Amino acid sequence: MSLYLGLDSSTQSLTAVVIEVERALRRVVWQASIRFDQHLPQYGTRNGVLAGDDPLVAHSPPLVWADALDTLLAKLSSERAIDLSRLRAVAGSGQQHGSVYLDASAAAVLANLDASRPLVAQIPGIFARETSPIWMDSSTGAECAEIEAAVGGPQALGELTGSKAFERFTGPQIRKFWKSSPDAYARSDRIHLVSSFMATLLAGKHAPIDPGDGAGMNLMDLAGKFWAPAALEATAPGLLAKLPELRESWSIVGPIAPYWVKRHGFSSSTRVVAWSGDNPCSLIGVGLVEPGLVAISLGTSDTLFGYLPYARVDPAAEGHAFGAPTGDYMSLICFKNGSLARERIRERHGLDWAGFSAALRRTRPGNGACVLLPWFEPEITPHVDRAGVRRYGLDEDDADANVRAVIEGQMMTMSNHSRWMGVARKSIYATGGASCNREILRVMADVFDADVYQFEVGNSAALGAALRAFHADEVAAGRQPGWKEVVREFAEPVLESRIVPEASTVRVYRDLQDAYAACERHALGIGEDPAPALRRFGEIHGAK
Ligand code: ADP
Ligand code: XUL
Numbered sequence: 001m002s003l004y005l006g007l008d009s010s011t012q013s014l015t016a017v018v019i020e021v022e023r024a025l026r027r028v029v030w031q032a033s034i035r036f037d038q039h040l041p042q043y044g045t046r047n048g049v050l051a052g053d054d055p056l057v058a059h060s061p062p063l064v065w066a067d068a069l070d071t072l073l074a075k076l077s078s079e080r081a082i083d084l085s086r087l088r089a090v091a092g093s094g095q096q097h098g099s100v101y102l103d104a105s106a107a108a109v110l111a112n113l114d115a116s117r118p119l120v121a122q123i124p125g126i127f128a129r130e131t132s133p134i135w136m137d138s139s140t141g142a143e144c145a146e147i148e149a150a151v152g153g154p155q156a157l158g159e160l161t162g163s164k165a166f167e168r169f170t171g172p173q174i175r176k177f178w179k180s181s182p183d184a185y186a187r188s189d190r191i192h193l194v195s196s197f198m199a200t201l202l203a204g205k206h207a208p209i210d211p212g213d214g215a216g217m218n219l220m221d222l223a224g225k226f227w228a229p230a231a232l233e234a235t236a237p238g239l240l241a242k243l244p245e246l247r248e249s250w251s252i253v254g255p256i257a258p259y260w261v262k263r264h265g266f267s268s269s270t271r272v273v274a275w276s277g278d279n280p281c282s283l284i285g286v287g288l289v290e291p292g293l294v295a296i297s298l299g300t301s302d303t304l305f306g307y308l309p310y311a312r313v314d315p316a317a318e319g320h321a322f323g324a325p326t327g328d329y330m331s332l333i334c335f336k337n338g339s340l341a342r343e344r345i346r347e348r349h350g351l352d353w354a355g356f357s358a359a360l361r362r363t364r365p366g367n368g369a370c371v372l373l374p375w376f377e378p379e380i381t382p383h384v385d386r387a388g389v390r391r392y393g394l395d396e397d398d399a400d401a402n403v404r405a406v407i408e409g410q411m412m413t414m415s416n417h418s419r420w421m422g423v424a425r426k427s428i429y430a431t432g433g434a435s436c437n438r439e440i441l442r443v444m445a446d447v448f449d450a451d452v453y454q455f456e457v458g459n460s461a462a463l464g465a466a467l468r469a470f471h472a473d474e475v476a477a478g479r480q481p482g483w484k485e486v487v488r489e490f491a492e493p494v495l496e497s498r499i500v501p502e503a504s505t506v507r508v509y510r511d512l513q514d515a516y517a518a519c520e521r522h523a524l525g526i527g528e529d530p531a532p533a534l535r536r537f538g539e540i541h542g543a544k
Contacts, residue, residue, distance in 0.1 A: 005466060009195070019470065067119070092276075093278045096213055100192045103126060161221070170217035193213050203256065213280065274472075278461040300433075334381060336378070415447050511541060
């Protein structure tokens with residue numbers, strides 16, 4: 001019996017999924033989560049993020065991720081739910097783009113950890129920067145412009161790295177750090193992503209970055225999967241020497257470090273596999289290892305993604321091409337106002353999730369021509385640099401209408417802004433924390449005119465990481481398992497969960513599309529008053 005551990009270090013939590021893989025038996029044997037705010041309140045995070053004065057800045061303490069790792073692995077060991085001697089490999093998934101700055105002492109400290117003391121008591125001295133900018137940060141507009149200009153414009157950067165410059169991407173973040181704190185930048189011996197930092201802790205030595213997460217930095221040559229000299233030069237001096245090496249997603253970093261063996265009883269033969277980004281891992285965790293389908297993850301961020309056999313860059317430059325853990329590519333589009341926006345509306349009206357769902361059931365598709373653009377935070381897609389919720393025809397105090405408006409707004413915007421991917425959308429695989437909510441998925445099915453499926457394991461990133469651990473272990477043993485075989489039975493949607501679009505509602509949303517796009521253009525300051533378009537929609541489908 002072989003066991004594989006997948007970890008997902010996300011914005012708000014660290015999650016573990018352990019799978020058992022036998023010829024005739026494949027099953028999930030253990031799952032657990034540590035929520036940062038709730039279980040590790042001493043770090044002072046809110047939804048995983050540190051409070052600050054500048055609304056554009058979003059940082060987290062890397063120590064909370066390390067502490068969560070120690071806490072979760074202690075739990076795995078103490079519950080005796082699995083036989084650790086059978087754990088063959090561990091891989092992981094990290095929130096993308098976030099960066100961790102280690103000084104020259106890190107390598108020796110991490111290689112010689114004392115198993116009688118907690119991890120976090122031993123590592124505060126290894127950081128050249130105390131906090132880590134994460135994917136929610138949008139404070140690098142100036143640096144994005146500088147990097148794009150230096151490589152020949154947004155289009156050129158997009159063709160080189162898979163994306164134009166984005167504020168949350170690691171390159172612009174590194175440039176800002178170099179400009180504002182040149183001494184601390186100089187002291188940074190290694191700049192990790194969240195994913196490679198966590199793998200480094202597990203292996204007790206610097207881990208590589210994989211092309212899935214490397215593509216989220218504006219630093220990697222997407223076609224060649226190496227650090228792109230022009231992008232490095234445009235970002236900060238001496239950067240190449242500070243970056244981990246780029247290695248395939250199935251690389252073995254090494255055996256698990258002695259600290260974990262002695263402290264928690266892991267076997268010294270357990271292999272640490274390179275970590276990847278949460279979206280690339282989710283691609284595997286929902287079984288998208290062939291073209292033709294898309295997945296929507298409703299997590300802290302909402303993302304829509306699909307597998308690509310080749311790199312395809314977004315002509316409108318709103319989306320991204322990343323590496324896929326299969327060695328191929330994936331396309332992705334990301335929305336910052338996902339779960340936290342849904343929660344803001346829910347909390348404002350004093351609802352729990354059951355009440356939120358009931359409001360969706362009570363209200364009519366099209367919402368009587370009431371529209372909400374949920375920009376509680378600056379938005380990634382479409383680019384909105386200052387927070388501000390926009391309402392059209394919608395009374396802020398009307399609980400039911402606001403609940404429907406936030407979900408319809410999110411689904412309309414996802415649908416409209418993802419057309420460039422050119423992937424068939426007849427079926428959508430739903431994952432992430434909010435994918436358990438069938439009323440939300442009902443709106444998704446009707447807006448996209450697609451069948452929507454749920455999965456047994458809601459955390460596809462952690463499951464995908466466990467499947468990657470299995471795959472890498474097989475490769476290391478000299479076998480070459482096909483990806484369809486790797487994901488078989490684990491990453492298949494629950495067929496009975498299918499939500500089929502309702503033809504009459506699909507028509508309503510098709511008609512809403514123009515009015516919705518008009519609201520968005522108006523809110524962005526590039527379009528006329530959308531009132532006539534909303535009135536036309538209301539005349540056909542009913543107004544409030
Ligand atoms: P991440 O991995 O990005 O940290 P998750 O995928 O775990 O986030 O999703 C967490 C979110 O799921 C919570 O912030 C919460 O808003 C949302 N969620 C949990 N249960 C429900 C529900 N029943 N309906 C809608 N959203 C939910
Ligand atoms: C993707 C993105 C987010 C983070 C956090 O580009 O920024 O989805 O990976 O989940």
